[in-house]
Amino acid sequence: MGYPHKSHARETPILSQHFGDSDAISLAGWRQRGGYRALEQALGMSPTDITNIVKESGLRGRGGAGFPTGLKWSFMKVGDGKPHYLCCNADESEPGTFKDREIMRWTPHALIEGCAIASHAMGAETAYIYIRGEFTEPLERMNAAVTEAYSEGVLGKNALGSGRRIDVHVHKGAGAYICGEETALMNSLEGRRGNPRIKPPFPAASGVFGQPTTINNVETLAAVPHILNNGAEWYKQMCLSSPKSTGSKLYSVCGNVRRPGTYEVVMGFPFKDFLYDLCGGPPVGRKFKAIIPGGASVPIQTMEEAEATLMDYEGFVAKGTMLGSGGVICLDDTQCMVKQIGRLARFFAHESCAQCTQCREGTAWTTKIVERIEAGEGTTADLDTLLSIADNMTGKTICVLSDSCAVPVVSGIQKFRDEFMAHITQKRCPYRTTPARSAAA
Amino acid sequence: MTTKAPYEPVFVGARREELDALLGRYPTTMAALLPALWIVQEARGWVSDDAMEEVAGVLGLTPAYVKGVVTFYTMYHQHPVGKYFVQVCTTSPCNVSGAEDVVRAFLRHTRCEELGQTSPDGKFTVIEVECLGACGFATPVMINSEFIESVTPDTVPAIVAAHK
Numbered sequence: 001m002g003y004p005h006k007s008h009a010r011e012t013p014i015l016s017q018h019f020g021d022s023d024a025i026s027l028a029g030w031r032q033r034g035g036y037r038a039l040e041q042a043l044g045m046s047p048t049d050i051t052n053i054v055k056e057s058g059l060r061g062r063g064g065a066g067f068p069t070g071l072k073w074s075f076m077k078v079g080d081g082k083p084h085y086l087c088c089n090a091d092e093s094e095p096g097t098f099k100d101r102e103i104m105r106w107t108p109h110a111l112i113e114g115c116a117i118a119s120h121a122m123g124a125e126t127a128y129i130y131i132r133g134e135f136t137e138p139l140e141r142m143n144a145a146v147t148e149a150y151s152e153g154v155l156g157k158n159a160l161g162s163g164r165r166i167d168v169h170v171h172k173g174a175g176a177y178i179c180g181e182e183t184a185l186m187n188s189l190e191g192r193r194g195n196p197r198i199k200p201p202f203p204a205a206s207g208v209f210g211q212p213t214t215i216n217n218v219e220t221l222a223a224v225p226h227i228l229n230n231g232a233e234w235y236k237q238m239c240l241s242s243p244k245s246t247g248s249k250l251y252s253v254c255g256n257v258r259r260p261g262t263y264e265v266v267m268g269f270p271f272k273d274f275l276y277d278l279c280g281g282p283p284v285g286r287k288f289k290a291i292i293p294g295g296a297s298v299p300i301q302t303m304e305e306a307e308a309t310l311m312d313y314e315g316f317v318a319k320g321t322m323l324g325s326g327g328v329i330c331l332d333d334t335q336c337m338v339k340q341i342g343r344l345a346r347f348f349a350h351e352s353c354a355q356c357t358q359c360r361e362g363t364a365w366t367t368k369i370v371e372r373i374e375a376g377e378g379t380t381a382d383l384d385t386l387l388s389i390a391d392n393m394t395g396k397t398i399c400v401l402s403d404s405c406a407v408p409v410v411s412g413i414q415k416f417r418d419e420f421m422a423h424i425t426q427k428r429c430p431y432r433t434t435p436a437r438s439a440a441a
Numbered sequence: 442m443t444t445k446a447p448y449e450p451v452f453v454g455a456r457r458e459e460l461d462a463l464l465g466r467y468p469t470t471m472a473a474l475l476p477a478l479w480i481v482q483e484a485r486g487w488v489s490d491d492a493m494e495e496v497a498g499v500l501g502l503t504p505a506y507v508k509g510v511v512t513f514y515t516m517y518h519q520h521p522v523g524k525y526f527v528q529v530c531t532t533s534p535c536n537v538s539g540a541e542d543v544v545r546a547f548l549r550h551t552r553c554e555e556l557g558q559t560s561p562d563g564k565f566t567v568i569e570v571e572c573l574g575a576c577g578f579a580t581p582v583m584i585n586s587e588f589i590e591s592v593t594p595d596t597v598p599a600i601v602a603a604h605k
Contacts, residue, residue, distance in 0.1 A: 004577075083468070095532045095572040133479075133516045134528075134573050136586045169466045174475055175516035177571065191474030191500075193513040209468050254534040254576035261577050296533060327576065329534050343533050350571050353513075 003102055003262045008278045012238065012248045015222050016264040019106045025141060027148045030109035036154060038225035042117040043162035047078045050121040054224065056232035058239075058246035063089055063180075063217030064295065064325045066313045069224075075204035076212050078123035085213040086119050086127040087189065088221055090142075091173055091180040093132055094295035095347060096327030099250040100218035102262045104131070104138035107222065108145035114221030116159060116166050117228065122214055125165045130185050132173045142170050177351035181399045182215040184353065195355050196399035219250055241268030245312030249326055253279050256286065256332035271309035275330070286332040290416070294324020296344050297404035299411035300337075320411070336431035337419045341412040342370035348405035359402035362393040366409055373420060376428040383413055383420060448491040451484050452477075452499050460499065470500045474510055478517055487518035515570075523559040523566035525604045527551065528583040529592075532572040538579035539593065544569060546597035547582075564604070 003019035018024035024033055042050055055070025076084055088111065092100040103111060115127040129146075131139050146168055149155045159166040171189055173179050179188045183197035186208040207213020227235050227247075239246045245267040251274070254260045258280030265274060275281065275288070282288045291306040292298060299321040301309070309319040316323045331340060349363035369386055372378050390406035397403070413420060422430050452460055463476045477500060481492045493507040500507075511517045518526070527547055531540040544567070548556070551565035559566045575581040578590035584604060592600065 092574045093572055096534050096576050098574050098576050098578075101574055132574065133514075134570075134583060134588075136583075136588050167466075172476065172479060173516075174478070174514035176514050188475065189472060190469065191471035191510065193510055209472075252577055254579065255537050260579070292533075329537075329576070331537060335537050340533055340537065343531075343536050347532050347571050 003106075005259050005261050008263070010269075010273070010278060011264050012266050013264050014226055014248045015103060015107075015110070015219065015250055016262060019102050019262065021106065024107055025109075025145070027109055027145070027152055027154070030107070030113075034229065035109050035225070036113055036160070038228035039113050039116050039154070040160055041228055042120055043160055043164060047121045047123060050117065050228070053232050054121070054227060057227045057235040058232075058244070059220065059223055059227060059235065060245070060313065061217055062219035062223070062249065062326070064094065064297070064322075066323065069216065069220055072204075072214055072216070073118065073122050075202075076122040076124070076214055080123075080212070083126070083209075083211050084122055084124035085208050085211055086115060086122060086124045087182070087185060087208060087213060087215045088115055088127060088129040088218060089180060089182065089185055089215050090129050090131040090135070090138070090218045091185060092135070092218070092325075093177040093180050094297060094325045094327055095344070096252065096254055096292060096295045096329040097325040098252045098254070099262050099326060101135060101138055102250075102252075103218050103222050104135070104142050108138075108141045109149070110222045110225060111142070111218055112145055112149050112155070112168055114224040115168050116155065117224050118214070118216060118221055119166050119168075120164065124214075126167045126169070128169050128171050128189055128208070130171045130173060130179070130189060132179070133175050139170065139172055146170055176353075177347075178353045178399070178401060181401070184399070185215060186213065193353070195353050196401075198398055223247060238266040239268055239312075240266055241310040242312050242314040244314060249311070249323075251311075251326040251328050253328045253330065255328075255330040256283055256288070256335065257281070257330040258283060265311065267312040268315065269311045271311050271315075272307040274311060275306065275328075279328075279330075282330065282332045286334060288330060289333045289335060290331045290337065292321075292327075292329040292331070292408070294322050295327035296329070296347060297400070297407060298322040298324040299407050300341075300415060302415050334431070336374070336429055337412055337416040338370065338374045338423050339429065339431070341408050342367060342374050344408045345370050345405055348401060352401055352405075356397035356402060358393050358396050359405070362389050362402060363405045365389055366393075366405060370409065373423050374429055376423060376426070378420075378424050380421075380424055382424075383417075387413060448495070450495055451481050451492060452495065456480055456484060471502060474500060474502070474507065475514075478507075478511060482517060487521050524564045525566070525584050527565055527567045528570035528573070529567065530571075530573040530575070530579075530581050531569040532576075534572075534576035535579045535581070540580040542594045543580045543582070543592055543597065546594040547601070550598050550601040565601075 023029045059069045060066045179194040184194040188194040203213040305319040345367040349367045354360040393402040393406040497504040497507045573581045
């Protein structure tokens, strides 16, 4: 549902069905709403059977990469004699994204149930839910839910009386965007600096504590109980466009938009209807200028592109961008694109772990140059320099933070070159009504 | 000449027990480092060099290693901060929703002269923070561990007044 708004008739509230319902937070409340039936069923099934259902459903990773979940799970060799780990990535930090926050605030047991099912399917006895340190309320709710699940025998050495041990622990991060990158998350969990690791080895071979590990996003895991309850076929049929994208997807909508919030629609939903009908369009008297549909790391869309998009993994790619995390950032016609691209670059410069030169230097110089252009001190040659830096930042580093910084710059210069040129020729920001940024961070 | 007050260890009594229970969750002691640092910060308000040394001793790590980890993460304070540590999100979605005005309002009403500085009465430190992950509730503000949604320049005076 479009939390904090009422559910829109065209939404398909599955994961978001109980958002805002404080009775669904407790274990008893979750059970009354059909909770833990899927786990009970799963504990009576073989790991391979569960994985096959997830494969068949077409569920793909909801954190950004869109990797098929069942296939990922099948990389874990159950019974190889090694300890296996599940890490739930709840380090939701991609600007524009706040959907996992709502799952943890309103349906913490949905996530625990998903973690427990996934653990069983991958032969893992221990799951860690890595939650960003700033999420104080989700941390409280998840901690309380885990404690309750242990005291009710849902978790522990004899999970739901199955004789199987399933432990779920909440691990609190300490402020670092990069820890949402799966190998950085594992380093952080081990008590290290959150520097991403070189792959291979991939986590399924050598992950956290050097053991086979799978990292899944909150939304991905929370979808699993529904798939077991209703069947793969039910999930697969939620598809309006590409058969490679199935199910429902949460989108968190923010920026210059009438009704910001978390919405849930089936894959392939028309983006134009989503933006204007469900989310209410731009603020009164304004027009949308651009949309960043999948969190700060995906290419910026013009309205022409956005309005022709069908919302699924393939649909966003066909219109010059990516589905990413589903964090929809709306920019209206009062916003200066140069300023906003500079702000995004500043974010990535702040969050670079600095182990790769291209990223450490590239994010910092990109920020300086874009901010210089915004201040009216740029030259046409700066645009070529930015594109050249972006080229050197793409595909050359351990993780994709560097690429993510280059993305808004390249797409911004390509699609909004006029705005960059206006700053350069007028030697000022045509949008600026207030003084420049109050202070440098 | 002033003498430094002797360091009082954090990990005694209930806090030691809390840490011991945490150690049972992980196959290595090093994995309890972030949780241990959180316990220190909750107890002392920040993580001093002495505290890093204590944590290192308790977990069998070197102080230099612990410092390396502390300095990586933005939420551990390496120096004392005001009684109320105010973090205003200013990343893009909040920026386009007026976060810069919220920052200015906090600086004015807390009498902090600059970002990162503590107010003359020692009560407030105001900083800009990168994405707090509540973009649909612009502008989110954290005051210590309290998370406040949908802050506008108009609501800032009441928020500041409520933190005395």
